[in-house]
């Protein structure tokens with residue numbers, strides 16, 4: 053037997069202590085595991101330590117009844133983590149999928165997890181969970197060998213029963229083995245993993261576990277959790293970023309029946325059991341405001357970014373740019389722009405907090421329950437173990453629920469009010485406090501030799517950051533320079549919050565790069581697919597391009613061909629992706645109709661093929677928004693888009709025919725699927741518009757007005 | 770204040786409320802019926818859709834007093850016990866959802882569509898559902914599900 057497990061302690065890392073854990077899991081086997089002993093780095097602040105050290109933990113519990121519970125600190129926001137983790141566990145443990153349960157996003161029950169983002173759930177945590185299950189199986193087989201008095205090598209596991217390979221009457225079930233026993237293990241070496249070829253559950257489509265709850269209305273989101281006596285809070289807000297509420301006269305609100313006014317530090321809130329009555333009370337509050345000094349808007353922002361962004365650094369380079377210029381027969385320079393984009397999940401940020409016996413429980417729609425727990429503890433001055441964050445179903449996140457300000461507000465108001473308080477942001481608060489995908493400016497100077505080879509690539513991105521900026525083509529002389537990223541808002545570069553948005557930064561970068569590649573192909577007079585293949589050495593990239601072309605039924609023709617075909621490719625979250633689209637452009641109105649898209653992905657082992665397809669379709673559909681209409685309008689610190697009336701997100705009538713295909717690579721580790729396909733959308737549509745009309749659009753979104761300007765330019769030239 | 774009586778998912782209910790209360794919040798906060806969701810509050814997204822006398826309405830912009838004497842069905846009341854309604858079954862089969870937040874409204878919107886147009890084309894479905902928003906991009910699957918539900922319901926099955 054291996055030495056006892058070291059379960060991460062309550063050292064502020066968000067993990068529970070062992071006694072607490074044992075009391076929760078009761079009798080039965082549980083395996084705690086880490087990828088490797090947790091390194092300690094005393095020179096780092098505690099917050100960094102917990103980030104660096106603990107994101108690989110997860111737990112399994114096997115009950116006396118044979119049921120397996122997987123505890124994973126990820127959350128379910130539609131991406132299917134709830135379905136794919138049990139697949140991995142069931143396959144490694146050799147138990148039926150139906151006997152595996154899963155607990156997600158509960159900081160008292162699950163091991164520390166940094167958060168659900170970056171398409172990392174299966175990519176990073178998947179191998180850890182698989183390894184845990186593999187170890188559990190090895191332990192159980194060893195126990196069975198003792199019990200049956202047979203050598204372990206003579207045993208096999210079928211449906212949670214360990215039995216002799218030659219005499220099936222010699223058998224003992226996992227449930228029998230674990231009854232009354234508790235074994236703790238620590239993964240030291242790599243456990244014996246099942247080869248993919250013998251897996252029967254992974255790689256096959258599994259029905260979504262959340263289906264019945266979601267179609268019957270039983271699925272609970274944070275706003276659906278109502279502790280006894282809970283009150284809704286509406287918080288007095290400034291009208292603009294940079295504006296300050298100096299005084300709030302709440303007398304009229306307070307006089308309304310059932311209304312309470314609560315002040316907690318800088319928060320002034322009106323509370324009522326009924327949301328619409330709290331809304332009414334908020335409208336009765338009279339605020340005195342000092343206006344914002346910010347003078348930026350969605351048009352002036354680009355010059356501001358160019359001027360004020362940090363000098364940045366070169367993240368990749370090779371050869372000599374001067375050599376490239378010398379060798380180039382044609383040089384093409386272009387600037388690409390993209391505005392701010394909102395996350396706009398249908399569920400606004402929601403949370404409810406309840407204080408019970410000195411412990412604060414917060415149900416929150418969040419992508420980061422563990423960091424949120426730490427932030428709440430700090431905000432309300434409680435020890436971290438006195439705070440528990442529970443994450444019910446999350447109604448869409450896309451990176452926007454990484455912050456959790458609403459949960460901190462609920463916690464603070466609960467402490468101040470002495471009753472459970474619910475904070476469910478109004479849609480205009482959601483737009484106002486969103487951490488937008490940042491506006492970006494991208495400048496590219498590229499050169500072609502006489503044979504259609506790219507010999508120069510000088511790339512500078514301002515605002516969007518590094519993700520997706522690497523160019524990936526075989527270019528001898530190149531430089532990629534990054535000024536400012538998508539995280540944080542250093543030096544007040546942006547007038548409001550910015551943050552991760554589905555494939556952060558990559559949507560801007562891939563739009564610019566793949567538009568520019570298209571521009572070069574047209575200059576060279578070469579079909580854009582051929583041009584890419586000619587300038588690529590990356591086999592997996594060529595593979596997805598060819599797979600997308602085959603699915604689409606693509607035939608080569610140099611642009612603009614009038615057919616309205618566009619191509620774009622890239623890598624994201626470890627996955628290779630290529631899309632080909634067909635569009636129609638209404639030259640009278642500038643309206644773009646995307647008719648169909650074929651998208652190919654090489655994401656290594658595909659754990660749940662239909663789940664992965666759902667994510668691809670979701671990416672392509674959501675991506676229509678930032679491509680065609682979505683850009684946040686703002687002025688003087690105020691966000692002018694406050695609801696779906698002016699901020700248009702994709703609708704049924706916009707959605708093209710979608711064909712998705714995987715380049716089969718089951719022996720490669722599984723990669724991210726929640727983001728990659730969205731990165732191609734801007735360029736694939738812009739390139740198709742060029743192919744249809746000859747108009748090269750260089751600013752996202754491709755609004756009707758911009759299409760009309762592009763068409764007018766073609767007519768002039 | 771006004772007292773109104775109605776049926777909610779088949780059960781008789783009576784509430785005494787302020788005249789300006791909204792149906793969405795009376796359902797959610799007074800009656801604990803959390804299937805209808807708040808998404809926009811301005812009749813723009815469809816998340817709060819419920820059936821009033823078998824017609825779909827947006828509860829966020831519907832005065833609660835207007836339902837006096839009527840029959841309200843929310844997503845919780847669509848299945849017959851454990852027997853899913855064919856639209857629900859089709860949403861399960863085709864995975865017509867991701868995060869699921871738009872789903873109650875989508876299903877009740879589809880119910881209303883199929884009541885008026887039992888055999889819609891895909892284009893009809895897209896047009897009729899266009900005021901129901903889904904941020905996750907489950908649209909293609911939702912259309913698949915509605916198409917199948919239409920076929921099942923037309924066949925008189927279930």
Ligand code: FES
Pocket residue numbers: 806807808809810811812813814815816817818827828829830
């Ligand atoms: S909440 Fe009623 S339509 Fe959006």
Ligand code: FES
Pocket residue numbers: 130398447448866867868869870871872902903904905906907
């Ligand atoms: S499934 Fe998330 S909004 Fe539709």
